[in-house]
Amino acid sequence: MSGQRPSVIVVGGGIGGLFTANALISQGLTVSVYEQAPELGEVGAGVYLTPNSVRHLERVGLGPAVEEWGARVGFNSHYFRDDGAPIAPVQVTDSAGWNATFGMHRADFVDFLARALPPGVVHTGHKAIGFEQNGDKAKVIFANGASAEADVVIAADGIHSELRQFVVPPAKPVFHGSVAYRGTVPHDKFPDWPTDRWQMWLGKGRHFLVFPLRAGKLINYVGFVPADAEMKESWSAPGDPDVLRAEFAGWDPRIGKLLALVDKTFRWALYDREPLPVWSKGRLSLLGDAAHPMLPHLGQGANQSIEDGMALATILGNTDARHVPAALMAYEGLRRERVAQVQRGARENGLRYDTFSGDVVKRDAEITAHAQFRMKLYDHDVVPEAKAAAAALV
Numbered sequence: 287m288s289g290q291r292p293s294v295i296v297v298g299g300g301i302g303g304l305f306t307a308n309a310l311i312s313q314g315l316t317v318s319v320y321e322q323a324p325e326l327g328e329v330g331a332g333v334y335l336t337p338n339s340v341r342h343l344e345r346v347g348l349g350p351a352v353e354e355w356g357a358r359v360g361f362n363s364h365y366f367r368d369d370g371a372p373i374a375p376v377q378v379t380d381s382a383g384w385n386a387t388f389g390m391h392r393a394d395f396v397d398f399l400a401r402a403l404p405p406g407v408v409h410t411g412h413k414a415i416g417f418e419q420n421g422d423k424a425k426v427i428f429a430n431g432a433s434a435e436a437d438v439v440i441a442a443d444g445i446h447s448e449l450r451q452f453v454v455p456p457a458k459p460v461f462h463g464s465v466a467y468r469g470t471v472p473h474d475k476f477p478d479w480p481t482d483r484w485q486m487w488l489g490k491g492r493h494f495l496v497f498p499l500r501a502g503k504l505i506n507y508v509g510f511v512p513a514d515a516e517m518k519e520s521w522s523a524p525g526d527p528d529v530l531r532a533e534f535a536g537w538d539p540r541i542g543k544l545l546a547l548v549d550k551t552f553r554w555a556l557y558d559r560e561p562l563p564v565w566s567k568g569r570l571s572l573l574g575d576a577a578h579p580m581l582p583h584l585g586q587g588a589n590q591s592i593e594d595g596m597a598l599a600t601i602l603g604n605t606d607a608r609h610v611p612a613a614l615m616a617y618e619g620l621r622r623e624r625v626a627q628v629q630r631g632a633r634e635n636g637l638r639y640d641t642f643s644g645d646v647v648k649r650d651a652e653i654t655a656h657a658q659f660r661m662k663l664y665d666h667d668v669v670p671e672a673k674a675a676a677a678a679l680v
Contacts, residue, residue, distance in 0.1 A: 289606030289607065289608055289609075290606055290607045290608075291314065291315060291316075291603075291605075291606060291607065292315065292436075292437035292438050292602055292605060292606070292607040292610050292613075293315070293316045293317075293436040293437045293438070293607075294310050294315055294316065294317045294318075294436055294437070294438045294439075294440060294602065295317075295318050295319075295320065295424070295426055295434055295435075295436040295438070295439045295440070296310075296317060296318070296319045296320070296440045296442055296573075297319075297320050297414045297426060297439065297440065297441050297442060297443050297448075297449055298319075298320075298321065298441065298442035298443035298444060298447075298574075298576070299319050299320075299321025299323070299326050299396075299400070299408060299410070300321075300328070300396065300442065300444065300574070301328075301333070301392070301395055301396060301399065301574075301588045301591060301592070302442045302573055302574030302575070302588070302591030302592070302594065302595060303319055303321070303440075303442035303443075303573070303574070304319065304326075304396060304399035304400055304403070304408075305342075305343070305346075305399055305591065305592050305595045306440060306442060306573060306591075306594070306595030306598060306599065307319050307403055307407060307408075308346045308348065308399060308402055308403060308595075309342070309345075309346050309595045309596050309598070309599035309600075310595075310598075310599045310602065310603070311403065311404070311407075312345070312346045312347070312599065313599050313600070313602065313603025313604075314603065315599070315602060315603060317407060318407060318409065318434060318436070319403070319407055319408045319409065320409050320412040320414065320426065320428065320434065321408065321409070321410050321411075321412065322411070322412060322413035322414070322429075322443075323410060323411075324410055324411050325410055326396055326397075326400050326408065326410060327393060327396060327397075328392035328393045328395070328396045331391065331392065331468045331469055331470050331499070331506050331507075331508075331552075332389050332390065332391060332392070332468075332470070332497060332499050332504075332506030332508075333389075333390050333391075333392050333395060333587075333588045334359075334387070334388075334389060334390075334484070334497065334585035334588075334589075335352065335356065335386075335387065335388040335389075335390050335588070335589065336386070336387050336585065336586070336589050336663070336664050337379070337380045337384055337386040337387065337664040337665075338380075338589055338593060338663060338664050338665070338666045338667070339588070339589035339590075339592035339593060340352060340386035340387075340388070341386070341667060342592050342593065342595070342596040342668075342669075343592065345596070345669070346402075347402070348398065348399070348402060351398040351402070352388055352390070354501070355390060355391070355394040355395070355398060355500065355501070356388030356389060356390045356499075356500075356501070357388060357389045357390075357481060357497070357498035357499055357500060357501055357502045358385065358387065358388055358482070359376075359378050359385075359387040359388060359389055359482070359483060359484045359497055359498070360378060360385065360482045360483055361375070361378060361385070362480065362482060362483040363375065363376035363378050363483040363484040363485065364376060364483070364485055364486075365485075365486050365487075365488060365653050366485065366486070366487045366488070366538060367487070367488060367489070367646070367650075368487050368488065368489030368490075368537045368538065369537070369538060370487070370537075370538035370539070370540065373488065373650045373653050373654070374650070374653050374654040374657070375657070376483075376484050376486070376657075377656070377657040377660035377661055377664075378484070379661070379664070380661060380664040380665045381661045381662075381664075381665050382665075387484070389484070389497040389498045389499045389506055390499060391470075391499045391500050391504065391506075394499075394500060395588075411430060412428040412429075412430060412432060412434075413428060413429040413430070413448070414426050414427070414428055414429075414441075414443065414448045414449055415427055415428065415429045415448060417439065417449055417452045417570060419439075419568050419569050419570065422437075422607075423435050423436070423437065423569070424436060424437070424438065424439040424568070424569035424570055425439075426439055426449075437569065437607040437610050438569055438570075438571075438602065438610050438614070439569060439570045439571075440570075440571055440572075440573050440598065441453075441570065441571070441572045441573065441576045442572075442573045442574050442576055442591070443576050444574070444575045444576060444579075445459055445557060445559070445575045445576070445579040446459075447572065447575075447576035449570065449572075449576070450572060450576055450577075452567060452570055453562075453564065453565065453566065453567045453570060453571075453572060454562055454563070454564060457559065457560075459557040459558065459559050459579065460557060460558055460559060460560065461513075461555065461556070461557050462556045462557065462558070462581060462633075462636070463512060463513055463556075464510055464511065464512060464513055464555075464556045464636070465510075465511055465512075465513040465553050465554065465555050465556065466508050466509065466510050466511075466553070466554045466555075466556060466582065467507075467508065467509040467510075467511065467525050467530045467533075467551045467552070467553055467554075468506075468507070468508050468551065468552050468553075468554055469506075469507060469548060469550060469551040469552060470499065470504040470505060470506050470507070471504070471505045471507065471544060471547045471548060472503065472504060472505075473498075473502055473503055473504060473505055474503075475547050476505060476543070476544060476547060479496075479505050479544065481498040481502030481505070482498070482502075483497070483498075484496075484497040485497070486639070487537060487538055487541060488639050488640070488641065488649070488653075489537065489640075489641070490640065490641050490644075491511075491512050491640050491641075492509070492510055492511045492512065492533060492534070492640060493509075493510050493639045493640060494507070494508070494509050494510070494534055494537065494541055495507065495508040495509075495510075496508075496544065505544065507544060507545075507548075508582075509530055509533060509534060509545075510556075510636075510639070510640070511530075511533045513555060523552060523553045523554070523555075524550075524551075524552060524553070525551040525552055525553040526551075527545070527548045527549060527550065527551050530545060530548065530551050531545045531546070531548075556581055556582070556636075557579065558579045558580050558581050558629060558632070558633070559578070559579050561578065561622070561625070561626035561629055561630075562577060562578070562622070564618070565577050565614075565617075565618040565621070565622060566611075566614040566615055566617070566618045568611050568614075569610050569611060569614070570614075571598070571614040571617060571618060573591060573594045573595065573598065574587075574590070574591030574594055574595075575587065575591065577594070577621075577625070578590065578625040578626070578628075578629055580625075580628060580629045580632045581629075581632040581633055581636050582632070583632045583633070583635040583636035583639060584628060584631055584632045584635055584663070586628050586632065586663070590624075590625050590628055593621070593624070593666070593668050594617075594621055594625075596668055596669060596672070597617055597620050597621055597668045597669075597671075597672045598617045600668075600669055600672035600673055600676060601613050601616055601617050601620075601672050601675055601676045601679075602617075603676075604673070604676035604677070604679075604680075605676060605679060609679055612679055613676070613679060616675040616676070616678070616679060617672075617675075619675070620668065620671055620672060620675055621668075624666070624668075628663070631659065631663075635656070638652055638653065638656075
């Protein structure tokens, strides 16, 4: 590579944006992150990390933080019917047997991703409202009157991205008729609950997931139920614990005992988008939920944004500023079909979980067979492909 290395603006200070900044810096690039909130942070509760993203966190030096703040999900993980009858083990390794699956509190994750960045990289209180570019530079305009210019702009600003409209025509997210109740219970309130496993109970039209966070100090639960009416996508819409308890009344007694301890819960409506035909325009490209919001039924939203960030950093780290538009097209070409498959897989898995066909025996057989899909998903390593894509640009 010859010529000036590209400077990068990342819009969005969530998991995808902050990981991408870490990955770009690991490639020696200059990065600035702009976040609309007055301070970094996450509400909500748990995120599930799987081997296909943990290998990249390790690559940029964040493996020890994952070990410290996460809770490893081990081989006793299992699927159950709603009455507690076992269905099948959960796949928690890649095909090599690497057990790099962790429950992670979103707030912890954002915190250590941000702390790993050099001082002055992250700028809060900057809501992007406009974008301009010419052949050489791209500029973001913010609601506070400021603007910033770089060789590349990456929109990592979520499902309601302000910058997506500068790449593709506006479109509404797709609502899937379900709501997730989310929250945590301190483990010391239920010391008999195992903290070494991911457990899911499946019933008609609803399912219930539990996995550990914060080295086992917290029990993370998610109850997926039908929605009566479309509600605004949110991490933090308050929910009624009594309504949540009623949704799972009569299920495995373990769920009732756990939910008896819940005094606060949040509702999250389930939206995604149809796969986009294009992610990039000139010196602007989309990443994470701005490009491919997905349902949570494969636990891959954060993991795919981390794959995006690693692919992007690998390509841009081997590109000069003149070739940025071609580099962004190479990034998009590497990622679009992969994440479209995961988006479709998440939709299909949600229907499977909630026995949409009504055939529980068929569902249980599919759940058992699904381990092969998970292994293939977790085996994926975007770096060799990204290096090859970058080499082809030279």
